[in-house]
Amino acid sequence: MKRCTWASDSAEMLVYHDKEWGIPKKKVSELFECLTLEIFQAGLSWSTVLRKxxxxxxxxxxxxxxxxxxxxxxxxxxxxxxxxxxxNRAKIIATIENAKACMNNDLVRLTWQQFNFMQMDGLNDNNKNDIKKFIKPYVKSFKDAGFKRVGPTTLYSYFQAVGVINDHELDCFRHDEINNAVGDLL
Structure with missing residues (x-):
């Protein structure tokens, strides 16, 4: 079975890839967990975050x-x-502030509404400048809602993790399985 190349780094990464990454999430706790872990991952490897x-x-x-x-x-x-x-004190404080932002905003809507509650195909073939240009308005909406430490890389990774953006490699078995699998989020 063909998988995204990054998924073979470890057994933990393989399980995460096969069972979680890119699968549409609609519960606040699931979305908040993904956002928090993406924030803590900044500057570190994802396998470090998974172990913790x-x-x-x-x-x-x-x-x-x-x-x-x-x-x-x-x-x-x-x-x-x-x-x-x-x-990391700054990331811990950001998590608390982001929880407060969630109390004043519907994280499900903030995450999905901008995409009409539909999953979109990723920007696999684009360079980092294209991704930053694409993600800029979404970063602004999260920051305007009071979220902290949600820069372009973190937010794009969050959208990948929660299934808003299907960035599984095109020949990965998960790409077609989850493509447009958002379903009824309302």
């Missing part, structure tokens, strides 16, 4: 935005002292 994912889920109360939005300085210090996660 269970600890992130525990520490961020299964990505319950209502609970995370109530985190305070004590919670920040608790998280900074937990060696099981990526300890």
């Amino acid at each position: 994912r269970d600890a992130f889920r525990k520490d961020f109360v299964h990505f319950d935005v209502a609970k995370i939005s109530q985190f305070n300085d004590d919670d920040i210090e608790r998280l900074m002292n937990d060696e099981a996660i990526i300890r």
Whole structure:
């Protein structure tokens, strides 16, 4: 079975590719988890994030935005002292601020409405400048809604992960399986 070339880096990456990456998500907790993990991944390898994912889920109360939005300085210090996660104060604070933004915005709509609740094919063959130009208005909409640390690379990766953009390689078995599989999100 042919897969995206990046999926063979490890067993964890293979499972993530086959069972999660690019599959349309519509629950706030799933979307928020993906956004948070993409933010923490910036500057690191995705396999590092996957290895720490269970600890992130525990520490961020299964990505319950209502609970995370109530985190305070004590919670920040608790998280900074937990060696099981990526300890980056700015990213931890951004996660709390993003949970607050979710309390004031519908993350499902913010993620999908701009694409008419339909999955689009990716920009596999385009260069990074094309992707940055494409993603710029979406970055603005997230920032205008109060989200932090959502630059072009992070947001494009988020859209890939949650299935808004199907960036599976064209000969990957997952590409056609999930193409336009968004279904009824409303």
